[in-house]
Structures are given as structure tokens and as C-alpha cells.
Amino acid sequence: MRQILSATLNKPTRPDYVIIVNEKLAADNLLPMLRNYPIYVQVILNDMDEQTKKTLKQDTHWQEFLLPSIIPDNQTIGYAIGGRNGTCWQR
Secondary structure: OHHHHHHHHOOOOOOOEEEEEOHHHOHHHHHHHHOOOOOEEEEEOOOOOHHHHHHHHHOHHHHHHEOOOEOOOHHHHHHHHHOOOOOOOOO
């Protein structure tokens, strides 16, 4: 992913926004690469740790360009699929 992002940032025209699928906590490696660009960033799937979020919130660049994350609530989704009592559907 770093190579793809690096190639994208080296193009004459850059994207207005980047969506980072934070699998294997990829945001920790990709956000520093985006720090000097006026590109909006959204992190999805897995949240960042509290210390990282605290650091980013104090950075004026990220105050403007870091969009709210989209993180699924897998526990609630699991109960909705399996039924409120936690049992699975039966055939």
C-alpha cells in the first residue's frame, strides 16, 4: 500500500481525498506520508489507538484534513444477524 500511495502522491494531479482501509493498522504507516499534502483522509474498518488519535487531534493539519472514521460495530451486527438472544438462525 505504501508503494501505491507513494506513486499516487508523485503524480502531477493528486486526489482530493484518500480512504485508508486500516487493515493491519495501515494508517500508522500511511498517515505520515500524507502529512504534507492538502488531501482529506478517512480511515475505515479498524480504529486507531487512543494515543495516535490524541496526537492527530493536536496537529493543525489533521484537524482540517482527517475526516471522521467509519468503524463497524461487529458485536451489534452479529446480534442482529443471529437474533437478539445470541442464537444463530436455524435451517
